[in-house]
Amino acid sequence: MEFALSEEQVMLQDSVSGYLKGNCSLDVVRQGVAGGITKQADVWQGICDLGILGIIIPGELGGVELGFLDAALIAEALGRAIAPVPFIGSCIMAPVALLNGGSEQQKETWLPKIASGEVVFGVGVTEQIARRETDGIQCSGGKLSGKAMFVVDGVDADMLIIADDSGAMHIVDANASGVTRRALQTIDKTRAVAEVVFDSVEADLLPGSQNDKEPLLKTIDAGRIMIAADSLGAAQVMIEQAVAYAQERKQFDRVIGSFQAVKHMCAEMASDLEPCRSLVWYTAHTVNDMPEETRMLACHAKAHLSEVGRSIAKIATEVHGGMGFTDLLGLHYWFKRVGLNRQLLGSPELVREEAALAQGW
Amino acid sequence: MDLAYSERHQVFRSELQQFLKEHKDSAPKGRASIGKASDEAKQWQQLLIKHGYAARNIPKKYGGYGAEFDILESHIIAEEFSKSNVRPGHSGDERVVPVLLELGTEKQREELIAPTISGEMIWCQGYSEPGSGSDLASLSTKAVLDGDEWVINGQKIWTSGAQHADMCFCLVRTEPDAPKHQGISYLIFTMDRPGIEVRPLVTMTGEAIFNETFFTDTRVPKDGIVGKRGEGWFVANATLKHERGSLGDPNQTESRFRSLVELMKNETIDGTPLIKIPAYRDRLMRLQARMLTMKYNGMRILTAYLKKEEPGLPRWIVKLQGCELNHQIAALAIDAMGELGVLYEDSPYIRDAGMWQKSYMLDLGLIIGGGTAQIQKNMIGERALGLPKEPKYKQGA
Structure with missing residues (x-):
């Protein structure tokens, strides 16, 4: 019995965090997003050089074939650094869709390109969770029509995986004629979600997803786990910043962290977030080792990290007083990252309902 | 990350599951009460000790099962009793037995641990005082050495089960001139002596779980001290830590x-x-x-x-x-x-x-x-x- 990260996993996370610390500072993020960039070329190249884009892709298809826990550790590090890179959609959700629903040929064609960073995938599945502002996606005669909203990593994508109304998934060239893409402005400038309209566009069906919802559901589970990990990293940074500020800022001749009102805010944040780490680890671990437990846990991880993330984002900002509210400190970048994570792939109430259903309740 | 248990622990778990299946009907129902253990509860405890599911790591000579401590075994025991909703056994009083084992004299261990484990001897804790709650180290109940006896004066509060207790483990100030953490001693004594008055404190549940316990010139034997004079705070901290964990x-x-x-x-x-x-x-x-x-x-x-x-x-x-x-x-x-x-x-x-x-x-x-x-x-x-x-x-x- 060992519920802990292995030495290799600690090294993996340290190396990703170390790289991001040196190369993806708040200043770098600020400059990039000011120009509307959500896939920062240097950072993307950097994590590509670390060899982690193919983290869950099999070795014979150009990946490093590690587990979901390893992937979650990377997602957490990216959340910490509010890194503007299309990791969750392209490196996790798309490979899961391909591995579970794709033909051998589709896997051989696309997975090596994802692992090398040559191709970026966006993933549109939100209509299968809660459809809003669209009549959905229809597939007829191998062609897609309709509108996909909030396509994860969709703005920077070369290729798309889109779920149609039946839950079947398709590969579509993001630049094909008949595809109209538009970045949706959200609170979180570090990542982009897209609206994609299809007008009778040639699509390549993932055959395993045609009469079986499991590939789609696994894709959503995977995305939710990674979003939870991203929020874990982002919320952890907010706590660290709040604690550092409380140790430094003086009022009434004392550092404010010596006031119990402030100290207790910090203690509550830490005590709420720390068990979440175990939930994320355990959930990610089940994907490879106890898949029958994954659905319920992926829902819980996503919903619970959304709740705790929101609460920490609020409290950490309050600990900073007026400064927390300004752009100067940049704390709001994490606030907004957590804010976007909360809404993507199902808001907490919807996801908890799925967790209940997954247990037959 | 490896959530599987070793062969040995898997066997341990399945034996325990088998035991619970066979014997769960002889377990007393509901929560353990705070006062004296019922005969049924004592018999259940004996059965558990015999099979190594209670007092597992207490040495045999003190009435325990005498196994080496193995945290996974303890974990499996807690988990399986909880899962099957059967009342678990105990290792005597979780607050005082570890202290005696670690810091008590051989005489104290021999006399006190076995009856505590079997449920014959009930303890109460004399720590908190009306004026010393969160700031426990400010406690003011005094003990003064007079010949071969400590003479105790003062008041304790929240003494759970004092009305049923045979024994008390108590923090008292013995070195009034020392800094507050260094002036405290840890005493153990029987509750049946003159000068101890226990007044039940009825809680919001309607039950008298706690008491106020008053000491007026209460004389207790000198050798009832655990650890040295003035070291009581450190003796007690071992148990506080334990309580907080559970x-x-x-x-x-x-x-x-x-x-x-x-x-x-x-x-x-x-x-x-x-x-x-x-x-x-x-x-x-x-x-x-x-x-x-x-x-x-x-x-x-x-x-x-x-x-x-x-x-x-x-x-x-x-x-x-x-x-x-x-x-x-x-x-x-x-x-x-x-x-x-x-x-x-x-x-x-x-x-x-x-x-x-x-x-x-x-x-x-x-x-x-x-x-x-x-x-x-x-x-x-x-x-x-x-x-x-x-x-x-x-x-x-």
Whole structure:
């Protein structure tokens, strides 16, 4: 019995965090997003050089074939650094869709390109969770029509995986004629979600997803786990910043962290977030080792990290007083990252309902 | 990450499961009461000790089973008893027995541990005082050495079970001129002596769980001290640490959560099970997420102990999070039952023997006791996050 990260996993996370610390500072993020960039070329190249884009892709298809826990550790590090890179959609959700629903040929064609960073995938599945502002996606005669909203990593994508109304998934060239893409402005400038309209566009069906919802559901589970990990990293940074500020800022001749009102805010944040780490680890671990437990846990991880993330984002900002509210400190970048994570792939109430259903309740 | 247990531990678990299946009917029902153990409870404890499922790591010569300590075995025992909803055994008094084992004299160990483990000897704890709660080290009950005896004067409060207790382990000030943490001694003595008055303190549950205990020129033997004079604070801290770990135990939380799910499946409003009613259902799911985080957090702590590491933050938060979570599980049960949720004592229509209201109140006691939630937050803030202590209050400042 060992519920802990292995030495290799600690090294993996340290190396990703170390790289991001040196190369993806708040200043770098600020400059990039000011120009509307959500896939920062240097950072993307950097994590590509670390060899982690193919983290869950099999070795014979150009990946490093590690587990979901390893992937979650990377997602957490990216959340910490509010890194503007299309990791969750392209490196996790798309490979899961391909591995579970794709033909051998589709896997051989696309997975090596994802692992090398040559191709970026966006993933549109939100209509299968809660459809809003669209009549959905229809597939007829191998062609897609309709509108996909909030396509994860969709703005920077070369290729798309889109779920149609039946839950079947398709590969579509993001630049094909008949595809109209538009970045949706959200609170979180570090990542982009897209609206994609299809007008009778040639699509390549993932055959395993045609009469079986499991590939789609696994894709959503995977995305939710990674979003939870991203929020874990982002919320952890907010706590660290709040604690550092409380140790430094003086009022009434004392550092404010010596006031119990402030100290207790910090203690509550830490005590709420720390068990979440175990939930994320355990959930990610089940994907490879106890898949029958994954659905319920992926829902819980996503919903619970959304709740705790929101609460920490609020409290950490309050600990900073007026400064927390300004752009100067940049704390709001994490606030907004957590804010976007909360809404993507199902808001907490919807996801908890799925967790209940997954247990037959 | 490897959640599988070794062959040896798997065998240990299945033997225990088999034992529970065979013997669960001879286990006493419900929670252990605070006073004297019933004969049924004592027999059950004996059976458990014999099979190594209680007092497992207490040496044989002191009445235990005498196995080497193995944290996974302890964990499996706690988990399986909780899962099968059978009353677990105990290792005597969890607060005082570890202290005696570690710091007691051989004579104290020989005389006191065996009857404590068997349930013959009941202890009460004399720590808190009316003026010394969270700031326990400021306690003022005095003991003065007079020949071969300590003479104790003062008052203790929250002495659980003092009205039934045979023995007391007590913190007293013996060195009035020393700094507050260095002036305390740890005494043990029998409760049947002149000058001890126990007044029951009825709590909000309607039961007298606690007492006020008064000492007036109470004479106790000199050799009832554990550790040296003035070292009582450090002797006691070993036990305080122990108590804090067991409050908020995730096994207990999981077991209570399962009872809540059962309740919500069985109880209905106009024929609809409570678990299907969206507002209650969503609260249930929120609690499940928190229950699971604490369960896995517990696995992380266990792993740290296995590796002989200090678990740090995951351990610091258990009491704060666990007790609050238990409280909220009871709160949902009450809310979901509507008016039925307020029935109490021997009322007709009462569900689960009134356990939910009683738990809701007792949990509040546990949020306060064993280091209040606010003291827990101070400790987390100061020890885990490194925030500075509150400056000392200066008279007239």
